[in-house]
Amino acid sequence: MKEIVKQHPLRPIILEFDIDKPALDFETKALEAYYRQHDRTWDTKQQLLQHKDALFALEVKITELDYALLPIEQQLDFLEAGFQLTDQSGLPFIEEEFTIDVGEFNNDIIQHNRELVELWKGVDAEQKWYNEWADHIYENESWFDEQDDEGSDLIHKVFRHYEEVSVDIVSLDRDQQEFFGAVGEVTELQDEYFDYGEAILDLYTTLHERSEKVYRRAERINDHIDKNIL
């Protein structure tokens, strides 16, 4: 028996062969299919990691824009009270005098809006990929396709014809069990990705709704200034 190690980024594939036996046609195809299953699992893992990273970058930006709303909302409270658009009773008491520059305040709102629009482009791209992947997994239940299923049938055939094939099925069996373990890890990664993606998209929706309320309040103040002061 000769041990042949094929280095694969997912995991090394270690099989033993009886070099006195010629490789049968279906056996060659079965092993090619086995390598293909490794390729597709590795490719899936890379894509999931890449999109999980992209979601993390979105989370950072969402959090940043969420925090940026806090001082804007506080200024809105005082401006609305100052222009007598709302009741003043709920405002905190501030001992010293202070001013709010309406021009600067409007610039902050415009800047926030620009960044929210820019963020949306990233969210949109990730949401598209998320939806396409969710649809694909719903239809196919995994990243393997029909060609991979046919490959699995060929691998079964190798096990059935263990006396004729050159690959040692004891080594193939051990290697395949390890491959199943690697597939399980990528499946877990995929579950994490779906949970994380759902959470980030919800987070963005919440940010968007909160921002919308702030923009409407700012518009109301500007309308008031246009009509009554300018």
Next chain:
Amino acid sequence: MKKPTMNFKNLDAAQLLQFAEEIHNKMTDNSDIFATPSPELATLATATAAYRDAVTEAAFNDRRAISFRNEKRGELETVISDLAKYVEITARGNQTVILSAGFLPTKDPSPDSGVNPKVERLAVQPHGLGSLKVAAKVAPWEKARYYQFEYRKKEAGAESNAVLSPTSTLDIENLEAFQEYEFRASYLGKSTTPNYSDVVSTFAL
């Protein structure tokens, strides 16, 4: 719609046995829901026991035993697949019923299958003379995340420009004076595929 997952082909031997036993136990416990399973649960029990014995036999790296074990695995997978189809029909998408049969429900398809409604009442009004801008307005839609306005010069081969607005009104600026433009708009909700309004035209002043 939820359905039982059939993604068990890459489970290792111990996981597959555990999965088969879980299905048998849960469907037995919930026999009021799964009154006439097809194939019968006795068939599942027999296939599971045969696979378990074959796994034990194959533990000593005997080639014939490994081959036999794989055959028995194939038979067990077929029984589980057939039961999954029965559970799918019985459950009719109900996740609780799927779980009560010991199966895992599939991941939902994207929640984004809804189509954005077509924009209604797109109105475009030029501002005053020399302003070079127009005010575009559509009927608001509560689920819109953005409103996408598109405009182009009304002439052959003119390039379209798209502007995103978080509100249903938008001033479109820097247009050419006395040039006629075409406008259309779309809501963008959870679905990001545009569904454009009818085209309206006006001159910039």
